[in-house]
Amino acid sequence: MESWTQLFNHGKPFLAMILMQSSYAVMSIIAKYALNQGMSPHVLVAYRLAVAAVIITPFAIVLERKTRPKMTFNIFIKIMLISLLEPVLDHNFFYTGMKYTTATFTTAMCNILPALTFALACIVKLERVEIGKVRSQAKVAGTAVAVGGAMIMTLIKGPILELPWTKGRNHYLGQHGASGAHKQDMVMGALLLLAGCCCWACFVISQARILKSYPAKLSLTALICIMGTFEGTILAFAVEWRNPSVWLIGFDSKLIASLYGVRNSFDFRVHIR
Template identity: 65%
Template structure:
């Protein structure tokens, strides 16, 4: 029983990352069948709202602070950053590229959050300290990896379950033609913009939780306001094309329902694990999502793996771990008597706050 208790956090986070990876594959399949990424976000938020709101109403009915106009306005603002802008940018980027490309780029999130925290003076920086130097170096390394993924392609990696195994690259010319449509530069920029939106959300939510500490109720309200804002954006972008709102295919319906369920369960899992093992523990499992997406994408979406993009992905992950290492040293120095840091630190929060609807990063 003791072994099972120790293994639960590992199993929970692994299951969460696997759920994220499956969602990326399902979402990409749905968009390949003509589903609008903007409509997908609106529907997904609706399902997440239905799932989370009842628990918030019941479990926090006695502890929920009074809602004021100022707090509601702040909720509207942060829900615009996440899930609306973040997820719309992420899924649109996925249309231009592939699931494994966008998922790999999303690993740059801790570095982006660190950069914004420095800009807003929420991060203490003493360049003479090794941990601060590590965070700067990790940020530069992660950005370099993202740039390499965008500019460097390389040879196709043969996989045993694909036709290109044993050097058979008969379909490489077709892939090259397809790459003209999959504009990696636009996809990378959209994904990076999504990471910045997510980071803004993390920082603003950190501030909001101090004045409105009912975390479950806050999540439910972000989901509801995000649903309304996402629906408005979808109607505006798609110019009233009601046919795009049809869920006639099983894949589209599955993407909507599964995405909403993943959102609710992932938020609970991350909060539960963070209280027991700390936020850095959760972030350490992010690359698992990228690996699973790469494997599933090659199986179900016929996506190819390239040497250059694999190298870029590895560099991003190395940069991410350098940043997280530096942040972990911050916690040890500032709170030597505590095992874990409080959730209200910006970089630590990036490990615990998901896109209230899971990405895909993607999250």
């Protein structure tokens, strides 16, 4: 019989995934609340990336000072381009889509990411599909289930569930003409989230190639965060140039959502690993 230590060691990967998914849930709830309070999704992305860059860069400088490969112009351009895909475009699509929908809907739509990544990997020949083998059949079936689930979330509207703390508010909204605008927002949000997942999938495929020429994973994460901060800030200024007040935050949910960018650092680290 295995000891508790052995069981814990065997279960660490599963615990890590549970904790990461829990952090996604907390992130979505905090971000959605901040967006509901009027925070710009583009400003939120810029602040979160700045926090992530500040936190992870010192670790990259110290821990990989002896193993970091030489930076070349070609690698620099590649890192700049993938940082534009993820986190800049992906996160901007993600939070703008969340603003139109809900935290639950946004999290559910992100389940389409493995399907998109698998499809792109097949296109660029990083993944082989041999339909006669069980492993390939399972991948194809999983892809179909992921896409089907996302389509169900987008197109099918079920009955309104009344909870004790809603007290008929959902019924009121349903009777006063909000359903048409709500449907339009949900479709727009779904399309934005789909675009974000496409950017994310392209990033996952691209980083696999960049790691072959620049294997310093922590430094790569820091560089992506730093470049993403500059690119995200430029994008936010371009979109919100008429409304400079959106950059002001206090000791409220907007600040918490921005500081939660520390999770981004470890999120990038997990993806690159």
